[in-house]
Amino acid sequence: MQRKSFGGMSCPIARSLERVGEWWSILILRDAFLGVTQFDQFQKSLGIAPNMLTRRLNALVESGLLERRLYQAHPPRHEYALTERGRDFRPVLWALLAWGNKHFAPEGPSVIVVDRETGQPADPVLVDRVTGKEMTADTFRSAPGPAADEYQRTRHSPSQEVVR
Amino acid sequence: MQRKSFGGMSCPIARSLERVGEWWSILILRDAFLGVTQFDQFQKSLGIAPNMLTRRLNALVESGLLERRLYQAHPPRHEYALTERGRDFRPVLWALLAWGNKHFAPEGPSVIVVDRETGQPADPVLVDRVTGKEMTADTFRSAPGPAADEYQRTRHSPSQEVVR
DNA sequence: CAGTATCCTGTCCGATACTG
DNA sequence: CAGTATCGGACAGGATACTG
Numbered sequence: 160m161q162r163k164s165f166g167g168m169s170c171p172i173a174r175s176l177e178r179v180g181e182w183w184s185i186l187i188l189r190d191a192f193l194g195v196t197q198f199d200q201f202q203k204s205l206g207i208a209p210n211m212l213t214r215r216l217n218a219l220v221e222s223g224l225l226e227r228r229l230y231q232a233h234p235p236r237h238e239y240a241l242t243e244r245g246r247d248f249r250p251v252l253w254a255l256l257a258w259g260n261k262h263f264a265p266e267g268p269s270v271i272v273v274d275r276e277t278g279q280p281a282d283p284v285l286v287d288r289v290t291g292k293e294m295t296a297d298t299f300r301s302a303p304g305p306a307a308d309e310y311q312r313t314r315h316s317p318s319q320e321v322v323r
Numbered sequence: 324m325q326r327k328s329f330g331g332m333s334c335p336i337a338r339s340l341e342r343v344g345e346w347w348s349i350l351i352l353r354d355a356f357l358g359v360t361q362f363d364q365f366q367k368s369l370g371i372a373p374n375m376l377t378r379r380l381n382a383l384v385e386s387g388l389l390e391r392r393l394y395q396a397h398p399p400r401h402e403y404a405l406t407e408r409g410r411d412f413r414p415v416l417w418a419l420l421a422w423g424n425k426h427f428a429p430e431g432p433s434v435i436v437v438d439r440e441t442g443q444p445a446d447p448v449l450v451d452r453v454t455g456k457e458m459t460a461d462t463f464r465s466a467p468g469p470a471a472d473e474y475q476r477t478r479h480s481p482s483q484e485v486v487r
Numbered sequence: 488c489a490g491t492a493t494c495c496t497g498t499c500c501g502a503t504a505c506t507g
Numbered sequence: 508c509a510g511t512a513t514c515g516g517a518c519a520g521g522a523t524a525c526t527g
Contacts, residue, residue, distance in 0.1 A: 169433045170350075170353070170433065171419075171420045171424045171433065172349065172350070172353050172419050172420050174427040174428070175422055175423035175427065176346050176349060176350070176419075177427075178427070180349075181346075182340050182345075182519095183519090185344075186336070186337060186340070189334070189336050193465070198489050199488065199489065199490090202489095202490095207520085208522070208523095209490065210490090210491075210492080210521085210522095211519075211520055211521075212490090213489095214519085215519095234488080234489085234527065236488080236489070237489080244426050247425060248422055249459075249460060250421070250422070250447075250448070250449040251415065251418040251419050251422055252336060253449055254414045254415040254418045255335075255415050256335045256339070256465070257414070258339055258412055259336060260335045262387075262408050263335065263338040263342070264335055264338070267468060268470060269333045269335065269467065269468050269475050270334055270335055270336075270465055270466070270467065270468050270475060270479070271467075271468040272463050272464070272466070273463065273466045274451065274456070274462065274463055275462055275463060275464055279453065280453075280468075281451040281452075281453065282451060282452040282453055283414075283449050283450075283458055284449070284451075285414040285417055285447050285448070285450075286449075286450050287445040287447065288445075288447075288448040289443065289446055290438065290443075294417060294436070294445060294447055295413075296356070296410060298439055298440070299436050299445055300439055301356075301357070301420070301434055302434070302435055302436070302437045302442075303435075304433050304434050304444075305432065306430045307433045311433050311434060314357060346499095361508085361509080362508080362510065363509065363510090371500085371501090372500065372501045374502095374511075374512080375499075375500055375501075377509095377510065377511075378499090378500095398507070398508080400508080
């Protein structure tokens with residue numbers, strides 16, 4: 160994704176996609192959250208070609224989502240561990256999972272999220288931490304932030320936001 | 324993404340990525356949420372080549388995220404409107420936005436989400452609708468669902484899930 | 488086991504020209 | 508205005524062979 164520039168570069172979503180836009184990246188992160196740390200574990204789990212895995216792992220390390228650590232000196236062996244930035248990606252993954260379960264699992268969900276204590280299935284929903292309100296298109300909207308430029312401001316003019 | 328199969332096909336995340344894995348798709352959805360409905364609005368906003376826009380719009384329509392509606396007969400004019408499936412994708416977009424703002428906006432966020440009523444900036448956080456608990460890696464984990472096959476079950480064995 | 492090195496193919500994507 | 512048609516390049520991704 161070394162694209163020079165593209166529509167709405169300054170948008171945080173676009174910037175996020177620069178790091179995880181390639182589709183293997185997200186699946187690698189998914190596996191990392193399941194506890195996978197080693198090269199060949201990723202490879203077996205994903206069925207990805209080794210050279211591609213190298214490329215994607217390096218990209219994730221460069222983006223600061225994974226950390227490459229030497230866990231054995233002779234012979235040199237590395238593990239790939241989630242950084243804080245990587246761990247912060249989990250809500251995105253869970254939101255994606257919930258969406259997929261709702262819309263693309265006619266026979267019922269194959270993977271769910273459960274409460275560690277009770278084992279009860281969770282129903283992931285996005286809320287505003289400040290007010291506790293559920294975030295829907297009716298109650299919230301996007302808006303220019305403090306670092307917005309003129310371009311952003313025009314995009315988020317209230318007149319535009321027809322879809323609620 | 325007519326890939327025949329890939330690692331963890333039955334995973335809901337992988338299935339989601341089949342629909343929105345290409346990176347333009349997500350940016351198109353982002354714009355759709357901002358109220359963009361017409362071809363050339365998308366094109367100008369995204370700076371995407373027209374043939375690519377056609378492909379991505381068609382793919383999103385086929386996946387049931389957008390609906391192509393004739394809003395004018397002579398000459399025939401279409402608009403692209405979010406379906407319910409498409410609107411349900413918004414939490415993913417907001418989670419992606421929050422993640423991007425936290426990690427890739429050194430000069431502060433350019434786009435934020437605000438409460439429609441109060442105008443106050445929101446802090447999107449994922450919680451379990453059932454218990455109201457914030458969903459972190461410490462309190463929740465993924466697990467095989469009712470439709471899980473043996474493959475899923477082995478992947479989600481507790482012993483594997485080292486990363487919390 | 489944990490990768491690296493090559494080679495090849497598909498296709499994503501951009502640029503441009505064209506049409507009702 | 509809303510696309511379709513065509514061309515070409517870059518690169519994601521696969522297959523395979525090789526190495527310490």
